[in-house]
Amino acid sequence: MPLRLTNFKAVGFDGHATEIHVDADGRIAPGAIDGAKVLDLNGAFLSPGWCDLHVHVWHGGTDISVRAAEAGRPTGVTAMADAGSAGEASFHGLREYIIDPASETIKAFLNIGSIGLVACNRVPELIDWRSIDIDRTLAVIEANRDVICGIKVRASGVIVGSWGITPAKIAKRVAEMTNLPLMVHVGEPPPLIDEVFELLTPGDIVTHCFNGKAAGSIRDTAALFQMAQDMAARGILMDIGHGGASFNFKTARDSIADGLRPFSISTDLHQHSMAKPVYDLATTVSKLLAVGLDFDDCVAATTNAPRSVLGLTGAEGLSPGLRADFTVFDLEEAAIDVLDSQGNHMVMDRVFEPRWTILGEDAQTAARRLPPES
Known part of the structure; x- marks a missing residue:
């Protein structure tokens, strides 16, 4: 099903977009498509x-x-x-x-x-x-x-x-x-x-x-x-x-x-x-x-x-004709204790929180597994 992505902050791209349209073949379309499913991203970041x-x-x-x-x-x-x-x-x-x-x-x-x-x-x-x-x-x-x-x-x-x-x-x-x-x-x-x-x-x-x-x-x-x-x-x-x-x-x-x-x-x-x-x-x-x-x-x-x-598109990923390939995420305030590989502790005060992936015409919710606080 075609998609219309709205209400996001694009980061990591060469250009700027306020909406993104994805056709039924999963490729970026130059404009709106009749009958597209609207995906409101609630002000989240959208990146390659x-x-x-x-x-x-x-x-x-x-x-x-x-x-x-x-x-x-x-x-x-x-x-x-x-x-x-x-x-x-x-x-x-x-x-x-x-x-x-x-x-x-x-x-x-x-x-x-x-x-x-x-x-x-x-x-x-x-x-x-x-x-x-x-x-x-x-x-x-x-x-x-x-x-x-x-x-x-x-x-x-x-x-x-x-x-x-x-x-x-x-x-x-x-x-x-x-x-x-x-x-x-x-x-x-x-x-x-x-x-x-x-x-x-x-x-x-x-x-x-x-x-x-x-x-x-x-x-x-x-x-x-x-x-x-x-x-x-x-x-x-x-x-x-x-x-x-x-x-x-x-x-x-x-x-x-x-x-x-x-x-x-x-x-x-x-x-x-x-x-x-x-x-x-x-x-x-x-x-x-x-x-x-x-x-x-x-x-x-x-x-x-x-x-x-890997030979994949990146910053140019908003260009019409390219396959849609996006991650939608928030940057949230937090107080999460994490470890490095030698067992040293650090408290993170901001964390990346994935919300969606859009790959072709397929949009899926995403959720990070929060590390336990210690």
């Missing part, structure tokens, strides 16, 4: 659809993944990227059972480790040279160019052990060969974070950029932080990737105060992080607002920036 650049939704294919719907439209998210749950050996299942049937737009970073996260950390995907099959990885990429948005490597000691920097080097070479960005998970060494940084080129993504792990954080030394700032200035993308172990309030607050703003705000949502400390994308972006990222930067890092990595 929220996009989570780091989730794990290969439910049933890994032991940590959540269902796509748990990370998606019920929490205000219309697009997401699975960040390496599947390697070449299981990508066909992720596509057939998760990506293709989903209401949300789902793309994926292909894990350089063939087995992906089938038994996450219990059986690391990068034990030794047998863990990577370059020929099969290349074949899977070529067969799934429409949904694979990059290569993922977890470059931290609990995964690679004594193999160190080598898996990241292989992953970067495959990314170069296929003209895709590399998303690299940084954390505890080996390898050292500066070894990883030296591999990266514009368009690559550092996820867990504000982790607080000793010898794995951009705040470890002044030289490392300067290196991170220089990389961001050159077009290397800093992604939050909150997760159960990879976001620290002080690291984020100090880095933002010193001028390093994240490119994208993502959750690293999985079964071990969803109940706490992450909850969902709305809670995560509210945390970034609380540590000093301004409202407009929060919106951009949750919409246009990550959407660009």
